[in-house]
Amino acid sequence: MRHSHQRNTILEAVRAKPVHPTAYQVFESVKEQIPNISLATVYRDLGQLADNGIINTIKKGNVVRYDGNTMIHQHFYCEECGSLFDQELFDEKFVFQLKTKIVHEIENFDLMLTGTCIKCKNNGDKLKC
Amino acid sequence: MRHSHQRNTILEAVRAKPVHPTAYQVFESVKEQIPNISLATVYRDLGQLADNGIINTIKKGNVVRYDGNTMIHQHFYCEECGSLFDQELFDEKFVFQLKTKIVHEIENFDLMLTGTCIKCKNNGDKLKC
DNA sequence: TAATAAATAGGAATCATTCCTGTTTATAAA
């Protein structure tokens, strides 16, 4: 990969956002610094960064989200408010042991939990009173 | 849900296919029996069947696949040949215990493993000789 | 048998993502 101002700015934008932004959200964020950046460039660069293991991708619904945290971790998605949280459930060691139990060669271990987050659950309970 | 010939045929098609068919694959299959079935009908009925817990959905890439097996199980996707296998790794009991460790209310536990399946791996090794 | 709400076919619309093309830029060799 050659040095690129756009790609650096894109990487910074992903790392700055703990919300796991979509490509479009990264586009909007980077636009503040590079007004005429192209959405296609954002997609291309995010793809390159992911291919090189510099960022991770998370799929939820029909959109891809990008995650600057490359440590092994899992995610929780709240169906009520749409928030996507990091969820530490299995560590690297556990995942490594699991891989040895499977005949296939595992590259990725993607766990997505969905449900209602604690905040929404409490709000829901209140409304029911 | 009212009785519907189309929906029944669609459900049979999903259950008959161990490959976890996409909506379009179900459409093609059902077309043999109901030639003028609409793709929109297939999508609508698959959605209803999933909403009622009669079938499950699996997301891989940008397509949804449908699974007639409603028991708790996980999936492995081979990046080489595109096959999607059932993978029993965590049983219902284990998943239940995990849920108690999390503050949020968990409804779904979706694990997708990706990599190279044993068959493709062996083929690859041969080619390298 | 009639009323009616669910289900349907077919096509249009949506939207995230990828592709295409002519132009610009980073890098390395001359």
Next chain:
DNA sequence: TTTATAAACAGGAATGATTCCTATTTATTA
């Protein structure tokens, strides 16, 4: 420093899975 060239880019068109829309048909219940 200049030149060559392949990567990166902007902007817009294309793609493809899925959903929406509307007029028509069908299952169910009174």
